[in-house]
Amino acid sequence: MKLSIPLLLSLALHAVLVAGWQLDALKIAKNPETIEIRIAAQVREDVQELPAPPPPKPAKPSASAPPTTTPPREANPVSAPEVLVVPSAKTPASLEAPPPPSAEEWQVASTYKLKNSKRYRNNWGQLVRSMMGTAVEGPGQGMVRFRIEIAPDGTLANIKELWSTSENASKLAWQAIKSLPPLPPTPTGQPLIFERTISFQPYETGWPPSYTLDCLPDPPAFKNPFAWDGKSPQEQARHQAPKRVPADAEASQEKCVTDSTAVTIEQEEGEMKRQTEIYRWGR
Structure with a gap:
């Protein structure tokens, strides 16, 4: 009996707590009721709408005052569209053809035997270039190289074009x-028989060669003593002593100008200008 009474009180207390919790859960689960509020506008019968006031009448001008006229408003000046100024086309560079060799130059060239008739070959190239006309900067400029054979009487025996950098230069x-x-x-x-390059360009027509050291003999051409074609019998390379110069050749060499400063200052100045132009154009 002593233990049953506290147990019954504890069970009753727990039952009350569980019942209260279930009631609160049911209240929360119910959807809340929506409340609708309507506002009705009441119109008063004693208030009447007032008519709109009439528009104001224009005032009549007085007879004494002269009528004033308002000047028309000047339209805002519209700025003219900017016109892009196209720069004028660059004038292409040009160079006139050199004059043909004179009769005196041909007379000297016809007797000049040194360096494979050097003066004759130079005069021939200058004559061809003088007949080609003015060279103008553009796709028409260029160079062309020929292999020429001239007969003993001066007539053209054979000619062959080796290469060219411009069809126009080749045609001319x-x-x-x-x-x-x-x-x-x-x-x-x-x-x-010789080869010649004709320059048809607006900055140079080919420079005249220097004849200062033409009387000196040509240096011996280099020949590799160890070269072998694989067929001919091999021979031991031997050093050949230089050939002795005849007495008459020694006398002629004494008359040859071996010092380039012995010529005129103008010729030296022209030679320096030629070298400067070659290096400047990267040739």
Whole structure:
């Protein structure tokens, strides 16, 4: 009995707590009721709408005062659209053809035998270039190289174009070659075979060569003593002593100008300018 009474009181207390918790859960689960509020506007019968006031009448001008006229408003000046100024086209560079060799130059060239008739070859190239006309900067400029064979009597025996950098330059060079005037005989009385590059460009026409050291003999050409074609019998390379110069050749060499400063200052100045132009154009 002593233990049953506290147990019953504890069970009753727990039952009350569980019942209260279930009631609170049911209240929360119910959807809340929506409340709708309507506001009705009441119109008063004693208030009447007032009519709109009439528009004001324009005032009549007085007879004494002269009528004033308002000047028309000036329209805002519209700025003219900017016109892009196109720069004028650059004038292409040009260079006139050099003059043809004179009769005196041909007379000297026809007797100049040194360095494979050097003066004759230079005069021939200058004559062809003078007949090609003015060189203008652009796609028409260029160079063309020929291999020429001239007969002993001065007539053109054979010519072949090796290469060219411009079709226009090649065309003009061929036209000039086909219309060449009669040339003097070759200096040696034998066929003259050489190669020549014709420059058809607006900054140079080909510089005249220097004839200062032409009387000196050509240096011996280099020949590799160890070269072998694989077929011919091999021979031991031997050093050859230089050939003795004849007495008459020694006498002629004494007359040859070996010092380049012995010529005129103008020639030296022209040679320096030629070298400067070559290096400046990267040739």
